[in-house]
Amino acid sequence: MDKFNTAFNTEPAVPIDKQAVASAFGKAAKNYDNAAAFQRKVGHLLLEELPHLHAVGSHKKAIDIGCGTGYFSAELVKLGFNVTAADLSSEMLVQAKQRCNSDCDYLLADAENLPLADNSYDIAFSSLALQWCDDLAVPLKELKRIVRPGGMIFFTTLVDGSLYELKDAWAQVDQHQHVNDFKTENEIKVALAQTGIQVDKLVFSPIVIHYPSALALMKDLKGIGATHLQQKRKNVLLGRQTLSALEHAYDAHRDKSHLLPATYQVCFGVLIND
Numbered sequence: 001m002d003k004f005n006t007a008f009n010t011e012p013a014v015p016i017d018k019q020a021v022a023s024a025f026g027k028a029a030k031n032y033d034n035a036a037a038f039q040r041k042v043g044h045l046l047l048e049e050l051p052h053l054h055a056v057g058s059h060k061k062a063i064d065i066g067c068g069t070g071y072f073s074a075e076l077v078k079l080g081f082n083v084t085a086a087d088l089s090s091e092m093l094v095q096a097k098q099r100c101n102s103d104c105d106y107l108l109a110d111a112e113n114l115p116l117a118d119n120s121y122d123i124a125f126s127s128l129a130l131q132w133c134d135d136l137a138v139p140l141k142e143l144k145r146i147v148r149p150g151g152m153i154f155f156t157t158l159v160d161g162s163l164y165e166l167k168d169a170w171a172q173v174d175q176h177q178h179v180n181d182f183k184t185e186n187e188i189k190v191a192l193a194q195t196g197i198q199v200d201k202l203v204f205s206p207i208v209i210h211y212p213s214a215l216a217l218m219k220d221l222k223g224i225g226a227t228h229l230q231q232k233r234k235n236v237l238l239g240r241q242t243l244s245a246l247e248h249a250y251d252a253h254r255d256k257s258h259l260l261p262a263t264y265q266v267c268f269g270v271l272i273n274d
Contacts, residue, residue: 018088018110021132025068026091028225032069035223038209042156042266043072043127045207047079060122063146065111065139066129070096070104076125077103084121086114111139119148126155128266131182136191140271144197147273153197159204159265160184166262169214169250173242188267201270210259214250215243217262 025032062081064073066088073085073096085096086107093106109115111126112133124143133139136157143153160182167179183191185204192199211217254260 016132016134022088022090024225025087025089026225028223029069029089029091029095032092032095032224033071035220036068036071037220038207038262038264039068039128039224040071041207041209042264043075046125046127046154046156046268047072047075061120062123062125063107063116063121065124065126065143066132067096068092068129070099072125072127073104074100081123086111112142114142114146116146118145120146122148122151124151124153124155126153128156128158130155131158136183136188137194140191140195140197144195144271144273149273151273152200153269153271153273155267155269155271157188157267157269158182159188159267161263161265163262163264165250165253165260166214166217169246169253172249173245182265185267192269192271198272198274199269200272201268203268205266205268207264207266208261209264210255210257210261212259214247214260217260 028035060081061084062076063084063086064070064076065086067073067085068087069092070085073083076083077100083100083104084107085093085100085104086109087093087096088108088110090108093108096104097106107115111130124147126139126143130136130139140153140155143155147153162182163179170176170178189202192202211220250260
């Protein structure tokens, strides 16, 4: 097994560096879609299993916050919305423009500070982007500000306990932090309470993706640019012995299908901007 240059963290948590966020996702932009099976699954659950979205109506304005390569911006266009695709990464917006062409407007912006007028949109959609904000209440308040009264906000974010199998396996190899921490259910509920937004639906659900090896999982995480963003980055060159130890530790989680599960805890939220 060759050495694997990983961007997993080995430093204590510090405030999220948005330039590092944009840079990591920018580097991943061209090949992001090849590693985004989990992101697709979660986004489709938000679109398809939360029926409120289809009842909002057509020819209304929607913003896709953290649009990435524009996959769900395009899905919103199909549903009849006039869509603004917004992302922190200019490279991601390049990919979104290649996918959506003139079907969307494009905005380079941080979810915590949107350069948009109040009451500009009928809905806001954000799938697996808000976890890259230190204080979840801040972007939610911004979404409340730009969505008109009576409009709706649809979001997903990762929750504490995500990738516990990988975290457990690494804990048997060394004492460094290799897996990001995420907010607890209670912290998410507190953030929502701070916004004053009416919660129509809030669901916490595990989603499991299977891999043939721990290395395959880590390559996917690196492929979507989501390996190091919540802590000060320190690249570590992992040698064959370390990776072998990790594979051995993770193997304890191998299931009856002979694959390794990677469990994500996901929060699905539907909010009414009253």
